[in-house]
Amino acid sequence: MDRLQExxxxxxxxxxxxxLRGTLKAKDRTNMERLSMPEEDPAVRSTNYxxxxxxxxxxxxxxxxxxxxxxxDPTCITGCPVGINIPKFIKKIETGDFLDAAVVxxxxxxxxxxxxxxxxxxxxxxxxxxxxxxxxxxxxxxxxLERFAADYEQNSGKLSIPVIADxxxxxxxxxxxxxxxxxxxxxxxxxxxxxTVYEAxxxxxxxxxxxxxxxxxxxxxxxxxxxxxxxxGVKFITNFIVGKTASIKDLEGEGFASFFIGSGAGLPSFMNxxxxxxxxxxxxxxxxxxxxxxxxxxxxxxxxxxxGKKVAVIGGGNTAMDSVRTAKRLGAERAMIIYRRSIxxxxxxxxEIKHAKEEGIEFMNLNNPLEYFADENGRVCRMKLQxxxxxxxxxxxxxxxxxIKGSEYEIExxxxxxxxxxxxxxxxxxxxxDLNISSWGTIKVNKENMQSSIPNLFAGGxxxxxxxxxxxxxxxxxAAAASMDKYIKQKIRAILPLVKEFKSIGEILEFAGK
Ligand SMILES: Cc1cc2nc3c(=O)[nH]c(=O)nc-3n(C[C@H](O)[C@H](O)[C@H](O)COP(=O)(O)OP(=O)(O)OC[C@H]3O[C@@H](n4cnc5c(N)ncnc54)[C@H](O)[C@@H]3O)c2cc1C
Ligand code: SF4
Numbered sequence: 001m002d003r004l005q006e007x008x009x010x011x012x013x014x015x016x017x018x019x020l021r022g023t024l025k026a027k028d029r030t031n032m033e034r035l036s037m038p039e040e041d042p043a044v045r046s047t048n049y050x051x052x053x054x055x056x057x058x059x060x061x062x063x064x065x066x067x068x069x070x071x072x073d074p075t076c077i078t079g080c081p082v083g084i085n086i087p088k089f090i091k092k093i094e095t096g097d098f099l100d101a102a103v104v105x106x107x108x109x110x111x112x113x114x115x116x117x118x119x120x121x122x123x124x125x126x127x128x129x130x131x132x133x134x135x136x137x138x139x140x141x142x143x144x145l146e147r148f149a150a151d152y153e154q155n156s157g158k159l160s161i162p163v164i165a166d167x168x169x170x171x172x173x174x175x176x177x178x179x180x181x182x183x184x185x186x187x188x189x190x191x192x193x194x195x196t197v198y199e200a201x202x203x204x205x206x207x208x209x210x211x212x213x214x215x216x217x218x219x220x221x222x223x224x225x226x227x228x229x230x231x232x233g234v235k236f237i238t239n240f241i242v243g244k245t246a247s248i249k250d251l252e253g254e255g256f257a258s259f260f261i262g263s264g265a266g267l268p269s270f271m272n273x274x275x276x277x278x279x280x281x282x283x284x285x286x287x288x289x290x291x292x293x294x295x296x297x298x299x300x301x302x303x304x305x306x307x308g309k310k311v312a313v314i315g316g317g318n319t320a321m322d323s324v325r326t327a328k329r330l331g332a333e334r335a336m337i338i339y340r341r342s343i344x345x346x347x348x349x350x351x352e353i354k355h356a357k358e359e360g361i362e363f364m365n366l367n368n369p370l371e372y373f374a375d376e377n378g379r380v381c382r383m384k385l386q387x388x389x390x391x392x393x394x395x396x397x398x399x400x401x402x403x404i405k406g407s408e409y410e411i412e413x414x415x416x417x418x419x420x421x422x423x424x425x426x427x428x429x430x431x432x433x434d435l436n437i438s439s440w441g442t443i444k445v446n447k448e449n450m451q452s453s454i455p456n457l458f459a460g461g462x463x464x465x466x467x468x469x470x471x472x473x474x475x476x477x478x479a480a481a482a483s484m485d486k487y488i489k490q491k492i493r494a495i496l497p498l499v500k501e502f503k504s505i506g507e508i509l510e511f512a513g514k
Pocket of ligand 1: 118120175180181198199200243262263264288319322349462467469471473
């Protein structure tokens with residue numbers, strides 16, 4: 001039995017857990033209905049930015065927590081990239097110890113209120129839950145419960161600050177303040193390091209702030225979790241572009257021993273079809289950033305509003321779904337998703353597709369854009385589409401979309417948002433010639449420890465994966481923190497016999513050649 005299993009077994013054997021299991025038979029627990037998350041009325045919410053999911057009440061959360069049978073082999077944990085002790089936090093909810101439930105979450109997850117909202121639980125912990133795997137029943141609503149506990153703690157004003165080891169004075173930095181950088185910073189500061197996070201933008205949070213809209217993830221929820229990191233001692237420096245404002249070499253000169261690169265994949269891709277440069281055609285990054293970070297939807301701000309009436313969003317992922325639902329909220333009469341595959345193959349979360357449909361988004365699946373046309377002012381006014389059909393499965397395992405000859409047709413549009421993918425931000429890789437990068441521009445790392453070809457540089461999140469999920473980025477940040485700690489300690493151990501000669505840890509690290 002490995003250490004984790006041993007630890008989980010010991011935790012499960014605790015008296016309070018054993019007693020709680022005895023209060024209701026497993027059979028009765030598994031016969032209980034899964035509760036749905038309450039939501040705002042689609043007709044109202046599609047005209048404002050209020051969060052769509054309204055959260056479980058205390059009674060609903062306890063009901064849902066009782067469904068969990070506290071399995072001896074909790075498979076749900078294997079589906080969680082940051083290894084949350086899922087049954088423990090759920091059982092804390094069942095006993096009504098909501099604040100303790102939040103403490104359990106924060107042992108391994110620096111952003112539980114965020115993850116409870118945006119993680120694709122249906123393909124992670126909930127997919128691995130005993131209910132899904134063995135009973136063929138709807139899984140325990142782990143994500144909804146995570147959100148409940150994290151929100152309860154935020155609303156209580158009694159925020160717990162995770163325990164931090166004694167300061168060791170060793171300076172480390174994260175480049176980028178997205179979920180990978182935040183998770184990295186949280187773990188390093190807990191281990192006693194002096195952590196600084198450098199962020200190019202004026203806001204901390206990466207895609208959590210500039211990408212995912214308020215109606216899915218309110219910025220103030222993200223800010224509360226960032227504030228906890230600040231209270232733990234993490235320093236944040238915004239409007240600082242590493243590679244431009246200062247290089248990694250400059251920062252090493254300031255005494256930083258090691259770096260985590262979590263600079264994301266913010267470079268938008270286009271389809272390179274005729275007319276894509278016309279006015280009114282945006283990348284989803286620009287479109288969402290204007291609204292989310294630059295308040296374009298607020299009349300008190302002078303960021304131009306892109307309130308098209310006939311808006312086509314090209315793509316089928318979360319970004320496309322966020323863009324089209326934003327278009328609807330900005331007043332579009334037709335807000336359309338144009339995607340070359342069928343609805344079943346869309347990579348967006350199932351919940352987002354459901355919400356979008358409820359809000360009146362038109363789904364034009366099996367359609368592919370071929371060309372855009374502009375009016376006399378150079379503004380897009382029409383687009384040509386081609387119908388598609390599904391052929392044999394391709395490398396991704398999904399059925400390949402094939403054009404249907406002679407099926408071309410045109411529709412009127414006044415705004416187009418292209419959301420067909422992103423690639424890694426190139427600045428950091430370009431500024432470090434010794435860094436191994438892939439042909440996609442992602443940083444190559446040793447998957448075991450997230451170390452790059454430059455020994456004191458670790459990397460994770462979208463800059464390594466090329467576009468993934470919040471929780472995978474966080475998992476990478478945590479893995480990199482554990483490896484960086486080992487790496488630094490090994491360096492120090494190697495020169496320990498000489499340590500008397502040095503006046504500071506900075507001098508030791510300099511001698512060790514980082
Ligand atoms: C619109 C949208 C919706 C999404 N929805 C979901 C969802 O529902 N669920 C989900 O799990 N995932 C979702 N994702 C994906 C998820 O947000 C990303 O996988 C995740 O944010 C990646 O985290 P990261 O830390 O690697 O990078 P990012 O979040 O991209 O953060 C990188 C940060 O680094 C900064 N940076 C870049 N270069 C530098 C530099 N040189 N110096 C200093 N700072 C720098 C950037 O400004 C940015 O703030 C969505 C993505 C988008 C765009
Ligand atoms: S697998 Fe499902 S039922 Fe079992 S402990 Fe995890 S959440 Fe509870």
